[in-house]
Amino acid sequence: MxxxxxxxxxxVVIDHSKKPRNFRKxxxxxxxAEGVNPLCGDEITVYLKLSGDVIEDIGFQGAGCAIxxxxxxxxxxxxxxxxxxxxxxxxxxxxxxxxxxPSGKVDPEALGKLAVLSGVWEFPARVxxxxxxxxxLRAALExxxxxxxxx
Amino acid sequence: xxxxxEVPGRLDVERVRKDFPILQQEVHGKPLVxxxxxxxxxxxxxxxxxxxxxxxxxxxxxxxxxxxxxxRATQAYEGAREKVRRFVNAAHAHEIxxxxxxxxxxxxxxxxxxxxxxxxxxxxVVTVMEHHSNIVPWQMLxxxxxxxxxxxxxxxxxxxxxxxxxxxxxPRTKLVALGHVSNALGSIHPVRRIIEMAHRRNVPVLLxxxxxxxxxxxxxxxxxxxxxxxxxxxxxxxTGIGVLYGRSELLEEMPPWQGGGDMISSxxxxxxxxxxxxxKFEAGTPDIAxxxxxxxxxxxxxxxxxxxxxxxxxxxxxxxxxxxPKVPGLRLVGxxxxxxxxxxxxxxxxxxxxxxxxxxxxxxxxxxxxxCAQPLMRRLGVAATARASLAFYNRREDVDALVAGLHKVRxxxx
Numbered sequence: 001m002x003x004x005x006x007x008x009x010x011x012v013v014i015d016h017s018k019k020p021r022n023f024r025k026x027x028x029x030x031x032x033a034e035g036v037n038p039l040c041g042d043e044i045t046v047y048l049k050l051s052g053d054v055i056e057d058i059g060f061q062g063a064g065c066a067i068x069x070x071x072x073x074x075x076x077x078x079x080x081x082x083x084x085x086x087x088x089x090x091x092x093x094x095x096x097x098x099x100x101x102p103s104g105k106v107d108p109e110a111l112g113k114l115a116v117l118s119g120v121w122e123f124p125a126r127v128x129x130x131x132x133x134x135x136x137l138r139a140a141l142e143x144x145x146x147x148x149x150x151x
Numbered sequence: 152x153x154x155x156x157e158v159p160g161r162l163d164v165e166r167v168r169k170d171f172p173i174l175q176q177e178v179h180g181k182p183l184v185x186x187x188x189x190x191x192x193x194x195x196x197x198x199x200x201x202x203x204x205x206x207x208x209x210x211x212x213x214x215x216x217x218x219x220x221x222x223r224a225t226q227a228y229e230g231a232r233e234k235v236r237r238f239v240n241a242a243h244a245h246e247i248x249x250x251x252x253x254x255x256x257x258x259x260x261x262x263x264x265x266x267x268x269x270x271x272x273x274x275x276v277v278t279v280m281e282h283h284s285n286i287v288p289w290q291m292l293x294x295x296x297x298x299x300x301x302x303x304x305x306x307x308x309x310x311x312x313x314x315x316x317x318x319x320x321x322p323r324t325k326l327v328a329l330g331h332v333s334n335a336l337g338s339i340h341p342v343r344r345i346i347e348m349a350h351r352r353n354v355p356v357l358l359x360x361x362x363x364x365x366x367x368x369x370x371x372x373x374x375x376x377x378x379x380x381x382x383x384x385x386x387x388x389x390t391g392i393g394v395l396y397g398r399s400e401l402l403e404e405m406p407p408w409q410g411g412g413d414m415i416s417s418x419x420x421x422x423x424x425x426x427x428x429x430x431k432f433e434a435g436t437p438d439i440a441x442x443x444x445x446x447x448x449x450x451x452x453x454x455x456x457x458x459x460x461x462x463x464x465x466x467x468x469x470x471x472x473x474x475x476p477k478v479p480g481l482r483l484v485g486x487x488x489x490x491x492x493x494x495x496x497x498x499x500x501x502x503x504x505x506x507x508x509x510x511x512x513x514x515x516x517x518x519x520x521x522x523c524a525q526p527l528m529r530r531l532g533v534a535a536t537a538r539a540s541l542a543f544y545n546r547r548e549d550v551d552a553l554v555a556g557l558h559k560v561r562x563x564x565x
Contacts, residue, residue: 002179002512004512005508005509005512005563008508009505009509009563009564014563014564018500018564039520040503040504040519040520040521040534040535041520041521041525041528041534041535042504042534043534063534064502064534065502065503065504065505066501066502066505066564067504067505123508125508126504126508129504
């Protein structure tokens with residue numbers, strides 16, 4: 001397989017896309033938001049159980065490509081028990097990693113498991129797939145009612 | 152010897168490919184395999200040269216100047232109109248209106264013919280297989296007028312249910328608007344029968360021919376359709392140019408759409424008299440170079456011959472229809488008996504977007520997504536499909552490359 005493809009479809013990515021973690025509506029969820037990518041028809045709903053400023057539980061449901069599903073799955077795993085501010089900061093770093101690549105300021109190694117998404121920057125058409133769950137998360141955190149869109 | 156000449160020419164695909172400069176390249180280090188002609192087709196050298204020649208030698212505005220260049224530009228532009236007329240066998244050149252593309256053609260009909268004819272409670276019939284461009288303009292009209300959009304269903308193979316369609320055409324139906332060939336599934340609809348059904352009830356029919364003209368010989372008089380719309384860029388011509396054919400009587404009674412230069416006979420602040428057909432619908436400086444390029448594309452297609460093109464594509468379609476399902480987990484979506492060379496498919500649980508990315512790295516260009524036909528995707532119960540669409544410049548090797556690429560996709564997701 002070509003090396004960029006291997007960078008994009010790392011084993012962990014394939015694993016998370018096939019067996020997404022937290023693929024559910026958490027009990028007691030009190031926030032949710034829908035995200036769509038009109039170009040490919042992907043749809044995702046992110047659910048939060050927010051207690052004050054802390055994400056006590058997080059889950060997602062929907063249909064999408066391997067990249068968006070893996071990104072959503074890894075996102076939910078990374079954000080449990082994190083604060084709103086921590087979630088926002090992590091989104092910024094993930095966005096920099098997948099859209100700017102090595103020229104950006106973010107060292108993927110510092111992002112833990114999310115580093116497996118670092119191959120996305122070589123596929124500009126797929127950046128939106130990776131960020132859709134995060135945009136949806138932000139809408140859920142902000143309590144925005146209307147579905148967010150990548151467009 | 153005479154009999155020999157009457158045998159329809161076989162298409163020499165290797166020679167044809169030499170006419171398409173863009174096909175002679177590598178993508179990601181692999182020879183380009185272009186399987187996205189239903190999105191837009193590639194352009195032969197003769198079209199590119201003709202557009203350049205026009206700008207280098209004749210460029211000036213049409214229908215205005217007394218000077219030599221304007222006369223030449225006007226002749227070339229009107230010459231292109233005549234080529235289009237012959238290509239679809241319209242009765243008159245003034246029934247050919249140049250527009251930006253199929254979308255604009257349909258909007259023109261909706262905003263003029265539709266707006267003057269459709270009243271509250273009236274109905275417009277479309278099919279579940281329409282492209283968004285043959286849904287949304289009618290929805291906008293229905294919204295404005297309080298009219299109702301009725302949708303003809305299909306079976307699971309992608310064949311229209313004609314009896315159901317016929318039942319939808321009632322006393323309140325003001326128009327039947329449907330694609331000639333489905334862009335997402337390739338189904339060729341029995342439009343002649345549908346037109347007969349509608350005309351028995353005095354209902355006019357608009358055909359969206361965007362996906363038909365690159366593959367089938369179209370004769371608007373023999374079909375009897377009232378409007379026929381298509382795009383130049385899917386017919387091996389430039390982007391930005393398209394055609395609306397309309398029967399004279401209908402075009403005559405339609406009000407103008409956009410106001411401006413060229414669409415008028417005389418203007419005073421008290422009253423403006425509109426120009427005759429087709430100029431009534433061509434406000435402003437048109438896409439002159441685009442029209443001339445489209446004329447060159449029609450020359451090219453006509454020289455190859457639609458029968459030869461059809462035979463070649465039919466062979467490719469049969470070959471691909473047999474080869475693709477041999478890839479484990481692959482399911483063809485859209486298996487109507489009468490089909491153009493469009494192959495929509497799903498591959499196990501792999502999302503079409505991922506298929507598209509992996510194939511791209513193999514130099515293979517396909518379309519993935521909802522193909523601007525979200526209601527159809529909903530009917531099929533899928534969010535998206537992968538679609539390979541073939542043109543006469545494709546060959547069996549391209550299908551083989553696609554099959555090999557799909558095996559790579561399976562490896563990645565093994």
